[in-house]
Amino acid sequence: MALLAAASLITASASAADTDEKTLTADPLATWQTDGIVWSLEYANGVVYVGGTFNKVRPPGAKPGQREVARKNFAAFDARTGRLLPCALPFSGAGNTVRALKASPADAVLYVGGSFTKAGRASVASAVALNTAGCSLRKDFRPTMSSFVRAIEVTDNAVYLGGDFTRVNGRERERVAALTSSGSLLPFKAEIDGPVRALLAAPEFGKLLVGGNFNMVNGDLERSLVALRPVTGKTVLSYPDWLPLRSSVQALTRDATNFYVAAEGRGTGIFDGRLAGRLGGGEMVWKDTCLGATQAVAVHNGVLYSGSHAHNCRDTPGGFDEGHFRQHFLAQSVRDRHILHWFPDTDGGTGEGNGPRALKMAGQILWAGGEFTTVNDRPQQSLTRFTAGPDRGAPQEPPQLRGSASRTGRVTLTWRAAWDRDNAELKYLIYRDGKLVASPTRRSTEWNRPTMRYTDSVTPGSRHRYRIAVTDGQNASARSKALVVAAVGAVGAERTKARR
Structure with missing residues (x-):
C-alpha cells in the first residue's frame, strides 16, 4: 500500500513537459x-x-x-449519466x-438543420426549432x-444558417443567411461561392466567422475563412494565406480571446490540422x-481537443513522425499548440473512414460522435464520452524482462x-523474490518506447x-511472468531462464 501511495504522486491527468494544462482521462464512459x-x-x-x-x-x-x-x-x-431520454422527434426525407x-443563448430553443422534409409529421425544409x-x-x-444546412449559430439578435443553399424563403441568400427567432429573413446578406460548413459568433468583437469550402466572398478572394459583420454580411476581416488552396x-470553436479552426485538405500534404487566431x-x-x-x-480549460485521423505531426511540439497508425483524438495547449499526452483512439469506421x-x-464531460465503430480497441459505435476522472486505464503493453548475470554477482x-493513453511518465516496479527492489520512472509514448535497464x-x-x-500512479499492470536468473560465481557460464 505504501508503494501505491508513492506511485500515486504521478499525475493521473496528463500534461506536456513544462506546461500545466490538465487533460481529461482517456478512459471512455x-x-x-x-x-x-x-x-x-x-x-x-x-x-446532449x-x-x-x-x-x-x-445501450452501452x-x-x-x-x-x-x-x-x-x-x-x-x-x-x-448518458441515459437515453424520450425526446425522439424523427427527421426524414430529402x-x-x-x-x-445549436441552442439559443438561454438554452430554451434548439435549432436543427440538415437535409430533411419531415420533422415528425410536419412538413419542413431542412431547418426547424x-x-x-x-x-x-x-x-x-x-x-x-x-x-x-450544415452549420447554425445563434446570438441574441439572429439565427445564422450556413450550408449549400442559394435561396431562403424564396429570396436569394448564397450559402449563409440570418433569420429572426420567429423565422423571418433578416437583411444580412453575403455572396459566398462554395458550401459553408462552420459558423462562429463573436458579437463582442463585431464579427461572425464563417468557414467552409469557398474561395470568393463578397467579390474578393477569401479562401475558406472570413469574418463578416453580423448585421449586414459585409466583410470585416480577411485571413490571407492562412489556408492554402484545397x-x-x-469546424470552428472559441474561448474568451481566441478562435480555433479545424481544417481538411483535399490532396496529399495539403493543410489538415488546426490553427488559432485572435478574435x-x-x-x-x-x-x-x-x-x-x-x-x-x-476547447476546455486551456486545452483544445480535436477529432481527426492525425499522422505525421513531427514538426509540431509533442508530435510524432509518419508511422503505421492514425491517431483520431488529440489534445493541444491553446497557448502554443503543444500536443499533450492524451491519446484515446477510435478506428476510422464507416462512411469516409474519418472516425470522429x-x-x-x-x-x-467531452462527448464525441462520428463514424467510428471502436474506441480504445473495443466495440463502440458513433458515440463516446470522456471525463476528468477517475483514471481507470492501466498502461498498455506491460513489459517483459530479459536478464543476464556477471561473474561478480x-x-x-x-x-x-x-x-499509457493519458500519462506520459510511468513507474516500473521491479521485484526480486517477491520483494520490491527498484522503481525507476520513464516517460514514453506509443511511438517512443525506449529500452530500459536495471542492474541488481x-x-x-x-x-x-x-x-x-x-503503474501510472492509479492503475498497475499485473506482474510479469518470472525471470529466473542464476548469478554465477568467479568461474562459470551466465544463465537465465523464464518461468511462469
Whole structure:
C-alpha cells in the first residue's frame, strides 16, 4: 500500500513537459451507440442532443441489432449519466440527415438543420426549432431552405444558417443567411461561392466567422475563412494565406480571446490540422503541421481537443513522425499548440473512414460522435464520452524482462517501456523474490518506447526470480511472468531462464 501511495504522486491527468494544462482521462464512459453516423452534438439544460444519419440507438455494450430503440437521425441523452431520454422527434426525407444543432443563448430553443422534409409529421425544409422544455416542435421557425444546412449559430439578435443553399424563403441568400427567432429573413446578406460548413459568433468583437469550402466572398478572394459583420454580411476581416488552396474549414470553436479552426485538405500534404487566431485583432496565434483531416474541435480549460485521423505531426511540439497508425483524438495547449499526452483512439469506421466528426463539452464531460465503430480497441459505435476522472486505464503493453548475470554477482535486467493513453511518465516496479527492489520512472509514448535497464547486486552463485509491473500512479499492470536468473560465481557460464 505504501508503494501505491508513492506511485500515486504521478499525475493521473496528463500534461506536456513544462506546461500545466490538465487533460481529461482517456478512459471512455459507458455511452449509448447509434447504428449510423453522428454529425452534430449540442448541449443545453443538462441534455446532449445528437444529430446524424441513423435509424436506431442501442445501450452501452450492445452489439448491432441488440436491444435497439428507434431514433430517426435525432436523439437526446442525459449529459451526466448518458441515459437515453424520450425526446425522439424523427427527421426524414430529402437527404435524410441532421447535420447541425445549436441552442439559443438561454438554452430554451434548439435549432436543427440538415437535409430533411419531415420533422415528425410536419412538413419542413431542412431547418426547424424545438422547445427544449418538452421537446416540442415550434411552429414559428419554419424557413424554406433550397438545399443543405450544415452549420447554425445563434446570438441574441439572429439565427445564422450556413450550408449549400442559394435561396431562403424564396429570396436569394448564397450559402449563409440570418433569420429572426420567429423565422423571418433578416437583411444580412453575403455572396459566398462554395458550401459553408462552420459558423462562429463573436458579437463582442463585431464579427461572425464563417468557414467552409469557398474561395470568393463578397467579390474578393477569401479562401475558406472570413469574418463578416453580423448585421449586414459585409466583410470585416480577411485571413490571407492562412489556408492554402484545397484546404477547407470543417469546424470552428472559441474561448474568451481566441478562435480555433479545424481544417481538411483535399490532396496529399495539403493543410489538415488546426490553427488559432485572435478574435479581436485577427492575428494568427499558432498553426500546427499535422496531416489527417481535422473534422471537429472543442476547447476546455486551456486545452483544445480535436477529432481527426492525425499522422505525421513531427514538426509540431509533442508530435510524432509518419508511422503505421492514425491517431483520431488529440489534445493541444491553446497557448502554443503543444500536443499533450492524451491519446484515446477510435478506428476510422464507416462512411469516409474519418472516425470522429463532432465534439461537444457538456459541463465537465467531452462527448464525441462520428463514424467510428471502436474506441480504445473495443466495440463502440458513433458515440463516446470522456471525463476528468477517475483514471481507470492501466498502461498498455506491460513489459517483459530479459536478464543476464556477471561473474561478480551483478544481474542486469532490460525491458521495453510500456505506454499509457493519458500519462506520459510511468513507474516500473521491479521485484526480486517477491520483494520490491527498484522503481525507476520513464516517460514514453506509443511511438517512443525506449529500452530500459536495471542492474541488481546479489550474492555470487545465488538464484533469483524477478518480476516487473508498471503503474501510472492509479492503475498497475499485473506482474510479469518470472525471470529466473542464476548469478554465477568467479568461474562459470551466465544463465537465465523464464518461468511462469
